[in-house]
Amino acid sequence: MTAVATVPPRDETGAFRTALPHLAPFLAVLAAAMILPLVGNDYWALIGTRMAIYWVLVSGLNLVVGFAGHLAIGYVALLTLGAYTTSVLVAGNVTPPLPVFAALPVAACVGARCSG
Secondary structure: OOOOOOOOOOOHHHHHHHHHHHHHHHHHHHHHHHHHHHOOOHHHHHHHHHHHHHHHHHHHHHHHHHHOOOOOOHHHHHHHHHHHHHHHHHHOOOOOOOOHHHHHHHHHHHHHHHHO
């Protein structure tokens, strides 16, 4: 007689409940980004922009140092190049002002080009 191993049925709600604590910070930042344009205060827009920049910086640091175990901070220079490129394009210092969502892909290409 052979024993047959059975796999218990997957509970979809249980999988969502275990993933929810990991998604909570991302959902909070998304909610703040969705509410921010409704507030007409430039100060809160500045705070939200800095929050998003620091979020990207900390996520990259967590990935490089925490998961990979490398102590490398070269990616900070690429983040700085992308942030500077975005601010120059949006402010209209070099070219006519661009919308933020048009400047972000250009800044990503500048950072990618400078990386190697």
